[in-house]
Amino acid sequence: MHASSPILLFDSGVGGLTVLGELRTLLPEAPVIYAADMAGLPYGAKSEAEIAARVCGLLGRMAERYHPRLICIACNTASTIALAMVRDVLELPIVGTVPAIKPAAALTETGVFGLLGTEATMRQPYVDELQKEFAVGKRLLRHGANGLVELAEAKLRGETVTADDVAQEVKGLFLQHHGNEIDTVVLACTHFPLLEPELREAFGPDISFVHGSKGIAQRIATLTKGQTFNRDAPDFAVTTGPLDDFERLKAAFDLYAISDLRVF
Numbered sequence: 031m032h033a034s035s036p037i038l039l040f041d042s043g044v045g046g047l048t049v050l051g052e053l054r055t056l057l058p059e060a061p062v063i064y065a066a067d068m069a070g071l072p073y074g075a076k077s078e079a080e081i082a083a084r085v086c087g088l089l090g091r092m093a094e095r096y097h098p099r100l101i102c103i104a105c106n107t108a109s110t111i112a113l114a115m116v117r118d119v120l121e122l123p124i125v126g127t128v129p130a131i132k133p134a135a136a137l138t139e140t141g142v143f144g145l146l147g148t149e150a151t152m153r154q155p156y157v158d159e160l161q162k163e164f165a166v167g168k169r170l171l172r173h174g175a176n177g178l179v180e181l182a183e184a185k186l187r188g189e190t191v192t193a194d195d196v197a198q199e200v201k202g203l204f205l206q207h208h209g210n211e212i213d214t215v216v217l218a219c220t221h222f223p224l225l226e227p228e229l230r231e232a233f234g235p236d237i238s239f240v241h242g243s244k245g246i247a248q249r250i251a252t253l254t255k256g257q258t259f260n261r262d263a264p265d266f267a268v269t270t271g272p273l274d275d276f277e278r279l280k281a282a283f284d285l286y287a288i289s290d291l292r293v294f
């Protein structure tokens with residue numbers, strides 16, 4: 031394993047930056063390539079077949095081009111649909127991102143908790159299995175909030191996003207039967223923690239928001255334990271879309287020490 035061999039973080043857009051933030055804290059020396067499938071964004075409104083084909087195809091080509099030591103699919107939608115397939119075709123460690131149902135089920139005091147993700151994630155059998163395994167005796171209310179992905183992307187482009195905008199997208203969760211008993215909400219889309227301040231402003235201090243970014247970064251640290259890292263070459267980010275569009279996110283990437291933006 032070469033010390034400059036990167037960790038590849040993959041998402042449809044900027045959501046994976048929530049995982050990168052935690053990774054920087056845990057493994058500050060780890061070289062990273064951030065890959066955004068901007069040409070495929072948003073995944074949440076696509077079919078399973080389309081997402082699986084895109085993710086497997088792109089990650090195969092990226093693995094050949096960049097020789098990463100590990101790939102993290104920093105996207106719940108892609109992970110809940112395509113993680114097993116990607117693991118079948120690529121011979122390197124693949125870390126996925128799955129909804130943090132287990133810790134949220136342990137945290138809820140009312141026994142009623144919410145799951146916010148993309149519409150595609152909400153209907154996955156993978157999520158049904160997590161619910162069956164970890165939320166026995168609790169009530170889990172799901173809500174597909176594709177609009178939050180767009181708002182997170184807009185926020186990181188420097189556009190104004192208000193707590194009201196966010197509340198509009200999420201209110202359907204709380205309007206469901208028993209929705210007024212929710213005390214804990216799983217942010218099951220890597221874009222959503224980027225809107226945590228607006229979510230807190232909209233829903234107040236009585237709701238806890240739970241997401242998996244820290245756990246994912248810890249998993250990456252465990253799988254790369256004992257390996258050496260060298261970040262002498264600056265990290266970069268690639269997009270499958272047009273560069274001028276990607277460059278509108280420059281200030282956001284700068285915050286994560288990535289200033290070189292390229293086209294894949």
Ligand code: DGL
Nearest residue numbers: 042045073074106107220
């Ligand atoms: N960030 C992705 C996730 O975690 C979804 C964004 C999209 O809809 O493309 O689910």
